[in-house]
Amino acid sequence: MSVLFLASLIIAVLVLWLVLQRNQSTRKALTRSVQRRQVLQSLINQKDSENTQASLLSRLQHIMLTKLAGIYRVFYAGSPVMLMKHLAFPAGAAAGITTLNGLYIGFPGSWVAGVAGVGCFVVFYGMLKKRRRKQFSADFSEALTTINGAISSGRTFLQAMSDYSQSRDNALAGEFRTLSRRLNLGEPAETVFMESWQHYPYREYYFFIVAILLNINSGGRLREVLAKLQRSIGSGIAMEKKMLSMTSEMRMSARITGAIPFIFLILLKFISPENFEFVLHDERGKVLLYYLIGSELFGLMVIKFLMRKL
Incomplete structure (x- = not known):
C-alpha cells in the first residue's frame, strides 16, 4: 500500500509540474501577444487612453460582442443561404439524437436534448472554424x-x-x-x-x-x-x-478513451436493462452516473488544457 501511495504521489507531482510548465509557457505567449498588440497600436498611432478609462463592464461587453461576431461570421460563410444551412444541420442532428434516445435508449429527455443541442452546435462550429x-x-x-x-x-x-x-x-x-x-x-x-x-x-x-x-x-x-x-x-x-x-495517435486515443464509458453505458441498456435502470433512476445508481459524467468532464478539460496548442 505504501508503494502504491508513493507512486501515486510521484505521478501527481509530475502532473502538477507539467501543468505549471504549461502555465508558464502560456503566460510568456500572452506577454508576447500583448507586446505585439502594443507595437501595432504604436504603428497605427492609436492611443489606448480610451481603453484605460473604459470600465470593466464595457470591456467584457466588447469581448463578448467580438466573440459573437466571430461565431456569426463562421456560420454566415458569405451568404444567408449558407447561414441557414449551417444552422439547420446541427439542429437536425440534435433532433435526431434526441429522437433515437427516446425510441431506443431511454436517457432523460431534457438532459439528452440539452447536451445534444449544445454539443452538436459546438462540434459543427469547430469543424466550420477549422475549415475556414x-x-x-x-x-x-x-x-x-x-x-x-x-x-x-x-x-x-x-x-x-x-x-x-x-x-x-x-x-x-x-x-x-x-x-x-x-x-x-x-x-x-x-x-x-x-x-x-x-x-x-x-x-x-x-x-x-x-x-x-x-x-x-x-x-x-x-x-x-x-x-x-x-x-x-x-x-x-x-x-x-x-x-x-506526430500527435494523431495520441489525440485519437484520448477520444476513444473518453467515448468508451458512454458506449458501455448504452450497451448496458440492451445487455442488462435492470442495471441500466438502476444507474439512471435509483439514488444509489445516480452516484455512479454523476461520477461517470464528472470524471469524463474533468478528464476532457485536462486533455484539452494539455493539448490546446495542437
Missing part, C-alpha cells in the same frame, strides 16, 4: 504570391490587391475587394486594416497588416517583406502538418 482557417491559409498563400508578383512587375500595392480580388472568387478576394474600395475612397488605412483583421484574426494576417502599415508610415521594400512572410507561412504550414501527424 484551412481555406484562409490556402487563399492567403496564393494571394501573397499574386500580389508579390504584381509588385515585382511595377504595380502598386493597391493595384496588386485589386488585381487579385478581380481574378479570384473566394472570401479573401471579397475582403481584398472591400479593402481596395475603402482605401481608394480615402478612408484611413489604420481603421480599414484593423476592421479587416477582425474578420480574419490570424497570426499571418496580422503580420501582413503590420508589414503594410510599416510600408505606409515609413516606407521600405514591401516585396522582400511579403516574400519572407510567404516563406514563413509555408514553413509554418509544413510544421503544423508534421505536428498533427
Whole structure:
C-alpha cells in the first residue's frame, strides 16, 4: 500500500509540474501577444487612453460582442443561404439524437436534448472554424504570391490587391475587394486594416497588416517583406502538418478513451436493462452516473488544457 501511495504521489507531482510548465509557457505567449498588440497600436498611432478609462463592464461587453461576431461570421460563410444551412444541420442532428434516445435508449429527455443541442452546435462550429482557417491559409498563400508578383512587375500595392480580388472568387478576394474600395475612397488605412483583421484574426494576417502599415508610415521594400512572410507561412504550414501527424495517435486515443464509458453505458441498456435502470433512476445508481459524467468532464478539460496548442 505504501508503494502504491508513493507512486501515486510521484505521478501527481509530475502532473502538477507539467501543468505549471504549461502555465508558464502560456503566460510568456500572452506577454508576447500583448507586446505585439502594443507595437501595432504604436504603428497605427492609436492611443489606448480610451481603453484605460473604459470600465470593466464595457470591456467584457466588447469581448463578448467580438466573440459573437466571430461565431456569426463562421456560420454566415458569405451568404444567408449558407447561414441557414449551417444552422439547420446541427439542429437536425440534435433532433435526431434526441429522437433515437427516446425510441431506443431511454436517457432523460431534457438532459439528452440539452447536451445534444449544445454539443452538436459546438462540434459543427469547430469543424466550420477549422475549415475556414484551412481555406484562409490556402487563399492567403496564393494571394501573397499574386500580389508579390504584381509588385515585382511595377504595380502598386493597391493595384496588386485589386488585381487579385478581380481574378479570384473566394472570401479573401471579397475582403481584398472591400479593402481596395475603402482605401481608394480615402478612408484611413489604420481603421480599414484593423476592421479587416477582425474578420480574419490570424497570426499571418496580422503580420501582413503590420508589414503594410510599416510600408505606409515609413516606407521600405514591401516585396522582400511579403516574400519572407510567404516563406514563413509555408514553413509554418509544413510544421503544423508534421505536428498533427506526430500527435494523431495520441489525440485519437484520448477520444476513444473518453467515448468508451458512454458506449458501455448504452450497451448496458440492451445487455442488462435492470442495471441500466438502476444507474439512471435509483439514488444509489445516480452516484455512479454523476461520477461517470464528472470524471469524463474533468478528464476532457485536462486533455484539452494539455493539448490546446495542437
